[in-house]
Amino acid sequence: MARISQQPPTEPATPSEALNQEALDIIQRGSAGPNFAPAHRSLLGEILDWMLAPLFLLWPMSVAITYVVAQNIANVPYDRTLANTLRVLAAQVIVENGETRLDMTPAARRLLRTDEDDSVFWLVQDDRGQILGGDRELPLPALGTPSRPGEVLYRDDTLRDFGIRQAYIWMEPASPGARPVLLTVAETLEKREQLANDIIKGVIIPQFVVLPIAVLLVWFGLSRGIAPLNALQQRLRARRPDDLSPLDENAAPSEIAPLVGAVNDLLARLSATIQAQRRFVADAAHQLKTPLAGLRTQAELALRDATPEEMQFSLRQLVTGSEHATRLVNQLLLLANAENADALPMAEVDLSALAQEQAQHWVPQAMLAGIDLGFEGPDTRVPVLGNALLLAELLNNLIDNALRYTPAGGHVTVRIRDGRSQAVLEVDDTGPGIAPGERERVFDRFYRVLGTGVNGSGLGLAIVREIAQRHQAHVGIIDNPYLDAGATGTCVRLTLARLRPASAYLSGDGGLPDRDYP
Incomplete structure (x- = not known):
């Protein structure tokens, strides 16, 4: 079985820093083209x-x-x-x-x-x-x-x-x-x-x-x-640091209108990045209040004169709370990275090999929970254009959700289906299912279906949707179509554009199945 190995990437500059540097370069150089003149020319x-x-x-x-x-x-x-x-x-x-x-x-x-x-x-x-x-x-x-x-x-x-x-x-x-x-x-x-x-x-x-x-x-x-260029520079310098509104293109001559348009595009991307950072800080502050308060309470209880049994219970609660806080922070960071993944490199990824590899990572946890975790896919490659790290995180969140909501003795299946122009990734389970009226809302941040009794942050499916959007893919939730009538279960389906092999352009269809999956 093919393995996909990834070297730990070096820590890149934050999107805000990159966009701020790009804005500074464009304003200083007075051009939006790919090849810039020296800064002091x-x-x-x-x-x-x-x-x-x-x-x-x-x-x-x-x-x-x-x-x-x-x-x-x-x-x-x-x-x-x-x-x-x-x-x-x-x-x-x-x-x-x-x-x-x-x-x-x-x-x-x-x-x-x-x-x-x-x-x-x-x-x-x-x-x-x-x-x-x-x-x-x-x-x-x-x-x-x-x-x-x-x-x-x-x-x-x-x-x-x-x-x-x-x-x-x-x-x-x-x-x-x-x-x-x-x-x-x-x-x-x-x-x-x-x-x-x-x-x-x-x-x-x-x-x-x-x-x-x-x-x-x-x-x-x-x-x-060139007086309009100097006027544009003065208007930019006179702006407040928090003013990211677009420049008036009608006030600029037609020769520098492309420059003004490029600056406006940069300001829009910078504004979106700042909004995402603010949203991340607000979400992190809001969501970390409860686990941090719980950790402090358990620590105060452990410091009191308590029996060894009570102290052991408080320590176990501290460990559980710290794990929950760590998972929440990791998911927040992953969501922030997914929102700013425009600059991440895209390459050909074998979706079948990637899904099989990620499913194998969850086998020990599934066995501890008493759940049958399986994989179904074609023996041939299923090439798609994407980022392997983000697609792996998408799979991990889908499998994690399925294992959390599937009771012991249930089944979770990771399935890859290959079409002529589409590749379909499905993760289905035998859990309680999701009501049709809530299948869109579960993709919202921090939204959780009430009454499940399962701990979670409500970020897993939000991360899935964000990564899917970065790959121009469609993600949706349906009833598990592989169960008998009357049984409950959920199937999360992700549809991506399939890369056609070189032989497909020579033979017409490359020998792929003559059907697509909705």
Whole structure:
């Protein structure tokens, strides 16, 4: 027979402590998500980082693009000036007697170069390389097939270790037989660079003023945007410690509404936990009054001048009373644990093996009471999803109740029935039974059927119902259906959802019985 062994669990934090810590974490972190940012991380700083860091990274790129565009803009007017200079130079080329020569007028010479400006250069030569006039040091394009006559071309080159910009054109004189002539003018790049720098300064310098203002405006806007979070924090800090009422979600922006909803859910769970703790303290104080008073009375009687027989009786009463108080405290603690069992781990449990194991634990006590305790169940596993410790306590309370109310010579049976989608646990007895009108009330705390003459705390079935609810199971009381007509008895039936084995998903039903149990 399979055994289920459990290691003693380490003592966990109380539910109230856990929920209080969770509430503190959510309020401090300002988020309800599963992955939290560090506690001291600034949300405003995070947003500013993601907004401003790309801005400062793109700013150098903007400067570089502005420089390239500025150079292109600066080339346009100066290239146009070079083209006009070429036209003036072309007007100085004449053809006489079939020979091409250059006849520079004083006005043309002043236009091409003045004493105040030595940054303009020019050169005229024919297609054979014969120079007709100009600066012989001026570099020329490679002589080859002339370009289309009249088309102005541009190129960059160097002269005397400084950069120049050249414009050149091939001109064909109108006289028949005249050879093509290459006209070239050039100027240094100083004026162009100066203009480009002026353009860049006109664009970049205002950015040094606009950019800090933009950062301040972004910071101000974000500060105003996260103001509702600060208001929420202030409202939470201003609350009284006992105020667990939900926050107004309508007063929060839609972006932080999920956070407010999570806080409200946490407050509701915390309120339920505190109420359960208060109820536990009230129940414990109320129920322990009687046994403690009895213990004190018996102790006072034992301290008086009494006969040995009277002292022995008082000591026996003390032992009985202490056992009753211990059982009451244990049941109260078990009920409190069952009420706060939401966080307990759920796993696959073999209900048949668990029931058989727990029934065997009660065999010695049943034999002392003269009661026949038996177990009936299938030979196969009956897997359910649950917590083995809680289900074992549920079984122990049902078996304990059945043994208490069954007279000597009676029968108590723990029975497991396996259905296709349900697993049924039954504990039936041959006791006096429970009237139909009281079968719901016996699940209330501290309620006991009068006239039974059986000692108890009235918590056993309340614990059973609490554990059943934690497993989404249904528990009910019916007459014992396995007795002959006219016989009395009670059957407590617990119905749980059955886990289907992997083979069931392959074969359709896994070979399980094709019926469920109500």
